[in-house]
Amino acid sequence: MAKKRTNSRGNALPRLIVVLVLIAVAGWALWQSPPVERIFYPFPNRALVDEYAHDYGVDPLLVIAVIREESRFLPQSESRKGALGLMQLMPATASSIAHSLGDKGYRERDLLEPEKNIQYGTWYLASLEKEFSGNVVLTMAAYNAGKGHVRQWIRSGQIDPKHVQVGDIPFGETREYVLRVLKSYQKYIMLYKNP
Template identity: 40%
Template sequence: MKLGRRAALILLILASVFLLLNTSLVWKWMYPIKYQKEILSASQTYQVDPYLILAVIRSESGFETDRVSKKGAVGLMQIMPDTAAWIVKQAGFQPTSDQYLYDPVMNIRIGTWYLNFLMDRYKGDLVKVIAAYNAGPGKVSGWLEGEQWSGRLEHIEDIPFGETRQYVQRVLYYHDRYKNIYSTDLR
């Protein structure tokens, strides 16, 4: 009989811990938002889902402004300098220093402008946009034209690059997490 009470007590404790961990406060602690004002501003300016911006930043840099990848991508949204230079020219941005990719405001604006560009190119198809953000639109278009990948969510496993395949899955996961956690707080 003692063993039954212990088991019941353990189950009660586990259920309590689960309920405690399943609170909004805990979820927001696990999935924080930094640079909310800047993200919302860029989201509105370039008509890009703020949860997508958050998911990209979380996946790319974990909200670290000074992050530089092995390939040379810089800042919160991990933008390659050559791509950034092209975007600055296309969008008419006027950076105030040559270190503009480290500036959270400029990095978020450039990255969000690029997401909008990709949304236009891929007619709003989120999966293709995310893949192109990681691998580049030339590669993604090549995969689609060469029928290596259908571009569909249910065929993510067919993406030829493992890094891009995992990236798409990760960004979609974070997109859903942020959307579920902040659905009433953000917009």
């Protein structure tokens, strides 16, 4: 009686599939873990962000989300419209902030320094939050489009401040900006709120 030969290749394929599935699951789990996600959502200048967020009563995780979306953490950033630094402040806005803070030594080039930019940007976020009663959607819309536009949208009835949705924002660029900041903000809350 002849022995039956087993096909080693026939047994290897199911094992290979199992190994590949396990590698994929492990890779996905690692990718979803906070240490890996923190590579894509870092928190540079944390001491400065925490200090000024505390001083002006703003969530530091919102501040860092704004920095991520505005400049990708590049302090020397300059937009096509002339906004400068980490939080992409317009020079005229920064000059007004300097006046409000009593900063007589302020110069436009100071916006390229992380500390001054974070201080002024955080102060500005706090003022917008106060004006729009803590509504993050309206605050971020005003940060991007200007508070004058947001006031006009409210006056004209285009936006109901009590029930605002991102989709209600009339400017497409501002809608996209607010969505990006809110997405980053949620990620930062998940990764850094209670590490």
